[in-house]
Amino acid sequence: MYTQPEKRTGAEKLTLASFTKMKAAGEKIACLTAYDASFAALLDRAGVDVVLVGDTLGMVVQGHASTVPVTVDDVIYHLRLVARGLTRAYLIGDMPFLSYVDVPTALRNAGRMMQEGGARMVKLEGTGAQAEIVAALAANGMPVCAHLGLRPQAVEKLSGFKVQGRGKPAARQMLKDALALEQAGADIILLELIPQALAAKITAKVKVPVIGIGAGPGVDGQILVLYDMLDITPGRRPKFARNFMAGAGSPAAAVEAYVKAVKDKSYPAPEYCFD
Ligand code: KIV
Numbered sequence: 001m002y003t004q005p006e007k008r009t010g011a012e013k014l015t016l017a018s019f020t021k022m023k024a025a026g027e028k029i030a031c032l033t034a035y036d037a038s039f040a041a042l043l044d045r046a047g048v049d050v051v052l053v054g055d056t057l058g059m060v061v062q063g064h065a066s067t068v069p070v071t072v073d074d075v076i077y078h079l080r081l082v083a084r085g086l087t088r089a090y091l092i093g094d095m096p097f098l099s100y101v102d103v104p105t106a107l108r109n110a111g112r113m114m115q116e117g118g119a120r121m122v123k124l125e126g127t128g129a130q131a132e133i134v135a136a137l138a139a140n141g142m143p144v145c146a147h148l149g150l151r152p153q154a155v156e157k158l159s160g161f162k163v164q165g166r167g168k169p170a171a172r173q174m175l176k177d178a179l180a181l182e183q184a185g186a187d188i189i190l191l192e193l194i195p196q197a198l199a200a201k202i203t204a205k206v207k208v209p210v211i212g213i214g215a216g217p218g219v220d221g222q223i224l225v226l227y228d229m230l231d232i233t234p235g236r237r238p239k240f241a242r243n244f245m246a247g248a249g250s251p252a253a254a255v256e257a258y259v260k261a262v263k264d265k266s267y268p269a270p271e272y273c274f275d
Helices: 016-025 037-046 072-085 103-115 128-139 168-184 196-205 251-263
Strands: 029-033 050-053 090-094 121-125 144-149 188-192 210-213 221-224
Touching (some): 016 029, 037 072, 037 251, 103 128, 188 196, 221 251
Parallel strands (some): 029 050, 188 210, 210 221
16 A cells, blocks of 8 residues: 555557557457556556546446436546556546537547546547547547447436347448448447447448447457456446456456456357347
């Protein structure tokens, strides 16, 4: 307790180009959320490629029932903490509910997250309707991750945390949205809680890396909420979230096991996927 979190040394900082190369080489991208400097340093040392300060902080850190109450200031605060722990991993900041309702609002908030928080990319939840926002961010030099499928900020509209994209019309629409967001300038697509076949199809159709959560093995990388995979989140764990603490002995060993399982493609096994 009397020392700062021990940071990784000697590792080169990952860049956006690193992920394009990893996709081309078939190397899976290992991503996790984090909300503070100690866990950020632990994830960085364990070889996690991407760290997301997700608005899940509203649920797992702040104790809310959804991500809706999270503010831009909250995300910036946690970005600053996490940025202090990272050496190699790429830092993404999540744009909270209503922080990207129009182009000026999105530019202002994404700009603050990068300038004040140290985010190297911003993530927003969207459909094709957000293409204009993505294009404006991209045109102003801001890398963007577009989050499709289950969009937790729309949980009330979607009537709960449910699998999205089931059935042909919904699947067709999601593919169309992913292509529109890529065309608008999205650098990474994130797919949450969708059938594995649809995720694999979208991954094959877009050129940018695709990260999945509850989207099966046919994507370019995986992400989980740190507190879910460390078995900290109280209550029922989502079906797709494997408990990596089981048998691991320590959080560091659990995160190392996660990185290994993503890279060697043993996670997600069929029991963690949806059809
Ligand atoms: O907010 C978050 O942590 C996320 C992940 C679930 C991908 O968006």
